[in-house]
Amino acid sequence: MDAANAVEGKRGTQGEARRTTALARRAAAAFPDARLTAADTRPFPVVMARGAGDRIYDVDGREYLDFHLSSGALVAGHAHPDVQPALRRQVEAGGNFGAMNEAAIELAERIVAAVPSIDSVKLVVSGTEATLHAIRMARAYTGRDLVLRFEGAYHGHLDMVSLSNKLATLGPADRAKVPDIHPIPDCPGIPRAIQDLCLVAPFNDAAAVRRILAEHGERIACVIMEPFQRFIEPRAGFLQAVRDATRACGALLIFDEIVSGFRFGPGGAQEHYGVRPDLTTLGKIIGAGYPNGAIGGPAEIMDALFGKTARAPVYLAGTFAGHAVAAAGGAATLDALSQPGAYEKLFALGARAREGLRSAFARRGVPGRVFGVGPLFHLHFDDADVANARDALGEDKALRKRVWNGLLERGIHITGARGFVSLQHAAATVDDFVGRFDAALGDL
Numbered sequence: 001m002d003a004a005n006a007v008e009g010k011r012g013t014q015g016e017a018r019r020t021t022a023l024a025r026r027a028a029a030a031f032p033d034a035r036l037t038a039a040d041t042r043p044f045p046v047v048m049a050r051g052a053g054d055r056i057y058d059v060d061g062r063e064y065l066d067f068h069l070s071s072g073a074l075v076a077g078h079a080h081p082d083v084q085p086a087l088r089r090q091v092e093a094g095g096n097f098g099a100m101n102e103a104a105i106e107l108a109e110r111i112v113a114a115v116p117s118i119d120s121v122k123l124v125v126s127g128t129e130a131t132l133h134a135i136r137m138a139r140a141y142t143g144r145d146l147v148l149r150f151e152g153a154y155h156g157h158l159d160m161v162s163l164s165n166k167l168a169t170l171g172p173a174d175r176a177k178v179p180d181i182h183p184i185p186d187c188p189g190i191p192r193a194i195q196d197l198c199l200v201a202p203f204n205d206a207a208a209v210r211r212i213l214a215e216h217g218e219r220i221a222c223v224i225m226e227p228f229q230r231f232i233e234p235r236a237g238f239l240q241a242v243r244d245a246t247r248a249c250g251a252l253l254i255f256d257e258i259v260s261g262f263r264f265g266p267g268g269a270q271e272h273y274g275v276r277p278d279l280t281t282l283g284k285i286i287g288a289g290y291p292n293g294a295i296g297g298p299a300e301i302m303d304a305l306f307g308k309t310a311r312a313p314v315y316l317a318g319t320f321a322g323h324a325v326a327a328a329g330g331a332a333t334l335d336a337l338s339q340p341g342a343y344e345k346l347f348a349l350g351a352r353a354r355e356g357l358r359s360a361f362a363r364r365g366v367p368g369r370v371f372g373v374g375p376l377f378h379l380h381f382d383d384a385d386v387a388n389a390r391d392a393l394g395e396d397k398a399l400r401k402r403v404w405n406g407l408l409e410r411g412i413h414i415t416g417a418r419g420f421v422s423l424q425h426a427a428a429t430v431d432d433f434v435g436r437f438d439a440a441l442g443d444l
Contacts, residue, residue, distance in 0.1 A: 019059040023047045039071070039415055043405050051078030053424040056413050064411045065433050067353075067419035072259055073284040075346070075375070076333045077424030083288055086332035087325060095325040104322035107286060107331045111294060114266040114334070117255075117276040118296030122306065123322040127258040127283030128156025130293035131224070133316050134279050135160055137295065137305050138222035138252040140314045148212060148223045148251070149183075150203045152232075152389025155224060155256050155281075162186045164200045181212055203229045203388040206241035217249030222279075224254040227269035231371040231378030231418060232386055239275040246278075252301070258283035258293070262334060263420075264374050265343055272373070285337075288329025291320065342423060346375035349421040349430055353377050356434030364441040367396070379403075379417040399444070406440030 024045030028034040034045075049059045054077055056066040066078070076083050090103055108121050124130050135147055135158075147160060155161035163183035181199045199216060201208045203225075213220060223246050227239055246253040255277035260269035262285045270276055278301060283293040296302070305314045336342065354370045354377045361368040371378040371386070380386065381403070382395040400417055407414055412433060421430065 017060050020045055020047050023059060042408060044408075046408070053077050053079070054422060054426065054429045062411065064413035065429055065436075067412060067414045067421070067433060069420045069422055070289050071284065071415070072263070072376070072418075072420045073287060074289050075263060075285045075420070075422055076288065076336050077422035080333070080336060080424060082336050083329055083332040087288065087290075087329045090325045090328035093324070096320060096323050098319065101322065101324045101327070103324040103327035103331065107327040107334075108294075110331055110334045111282065111286065111296060114262070115257075115280060115282075115296060116267050116271055117278070117298060118280055119299040120302045120307075121282075121294045121296035122302075122316055123327070124293040124295065124316070125291050125318055125320045125323070126156070126293045127256075127281065128158055128293075129318070130258065130281035130283055130295050131155045131161055131256065132158050133314075134254050134281050134295045135222060135224065137279060137297075137301075137314055138254060140305060141301055142221045142250060142252060144219050144221040144251070145197055146199060146216060146220045147197060148199045148201060148209075148216075148220050150225050150229060150389075151200050152203065152392070153224075153226050153229050153256070155226075156258075159190050159194045160198060161224070162190055163195060163198050202390065203232055204235045204238050205388065206238055206245075209242055210245050213245045213249045213251065217251060220249065220251045222246075222252040222254050224256060226256045226259065227273060227275070227277075228260050228264070228373060229389075231376075231380070232388065232392075233371070233373065234273060235387065239273050243275050243277070252278040254279045254281065256281050259376075261285060262337060263346075263376065266338070285333060286330035287326040288333045290323065290326035290329055292323065292326040292330055336423060343374075345423065346421060349425050349427065350375040350377060352427060353419070353421060353430045353434065356431065357437060360434060360438040360441055363438065364444070366399075366441050366444060375421045377419050379419075381417075402444065403437070403440045406443050407436060410436040410440060412436055 024047065047059045048056055050057050051066065054066055056064045104123055111121050112118055124133060139145060149161060151164045154165060163185055166186045181201065183195055183198045183200045185195060199212055201212055223242060227234060243253055255270055257268045257280050261282040262268060264272040279295060279297040281295050286292050286294060303309045350372060354372050357370045357377065357379065367381065367383045369380045369383065371380060380395055381400045384391065384394055386392050
């Protein structure tokens with residue numbers, strides 16, 4: 001019995017997964033690992049067909065409560081009644097012109113109006129590409145080469161930032177290198193020359209940041225960070241300490257707001273925490289489920305790199321940059337978020353999910369904590385507090401995997417331990433999810 005049919009034994013009758021089984025075999029022949037991305041580690045094949053509201057459906061018609069939401073990109077949910085018409089209109093008018101278009105202008109205007117530190121933007125195609133260009137822009141502006149980043153942060157799959165993310169795969173000897181500022185590559189294929197241009201620091205450790213910048217500051221072009229790192233909140237004063245230290249040594253501060261942008265509020269994490277960076281990268285929400293990204297900053301920097309005062313403009317081009325369909329969807333999503341009560345609903349649903357999940361941990365006696373802000377939650381299978389990526393290494397990942405498998409078997413679409421709610425989620429959907437999570441814990 002193959003994996004797809006084995007699961008049907010739990011969720012339905014045998015034979016209901018015929019299309020899934022057939023497509024899984026085709027995927028195994030066409031993809032070397034039968035997966036779209038490394039994030040897909042499901043124990044059995046799942047092939048999705050459509051989404052509606054807070055649900056997603058596979059090719060055999062099975063319904064899943066969607067708390068993955070395309071890695072958080074679908075903050076409006078699937079086929080939102082105000083977003084879908086904008087996408088359809090733009091598809092009919094044309095998707096990509098290779099030239100300035102009205103949809104791109106409207107999206108850019110909304111970003112500039114909402115984000116405190118941004119006077120103008122450049123549009124790209126993904127969060128990874130936004131990271132690439134932001135680092136290049138920082139190097140061009142400062143005339144320096146080195147980049148300082150934080151252990152465990154994720155900034156896409158660019159070589160320069162695919163370093164010191166996967167600490168859980170390290171042995172005890174490597175983990176002991178806590179003060180070591182030299183990065184560890186996440187996978188083969190990252191040249192040593194690239195590694196030598198990057199330094200790393202532990203998140204929430206202002207003293208370490210100040211020490212590194214004091215020693216290497218004259219060569220550091222930028223500090224790039226998620227102001228809310230994966231699921232770890234910044235400690236009081238930490239972001240401001242990094243801001244002050246970068247100003248002191250002349251390095252630019254880049255906030256990667258690809259996850260937090262427009263999720264923690266119109267101005268993202270920088271508005272939520274009250275600290276302004278020099279450059280901001282955006283993605284996910286501004287594409288409404290289509291590939292999109294942006295880099296923005298104050299006029300002083302943006303004009304020096306691209307505009308009126310640029311001696312030699314930084315090269316930034318792309319066939320799909322400013323794609324009209326992605327921009328139209330992104331602008332419509334931001335309009336939906338600007339409606340009265342939108343963020344209040346997202347924050348209330350996120351709080352409801354976190355409270356329910358914490359209660360389930362306590363009721364079942366399973367060691368675990370639930371982290372998150374606003375419409376985001378993260379399940380952590382360990383009782384310890386977490387201030388940085390190394391603190392998270394004590395988590396029981398085998399236990400997390402078993403619970404995640406149990407959720408998938410019960411019709412919950414979620415990847416790993418992080419989940420999101422959307423404008424179309426209902427309180428009843430959140431409660432249903434919590435009930436299924438409680439049942440998955442009960443399986444243990």
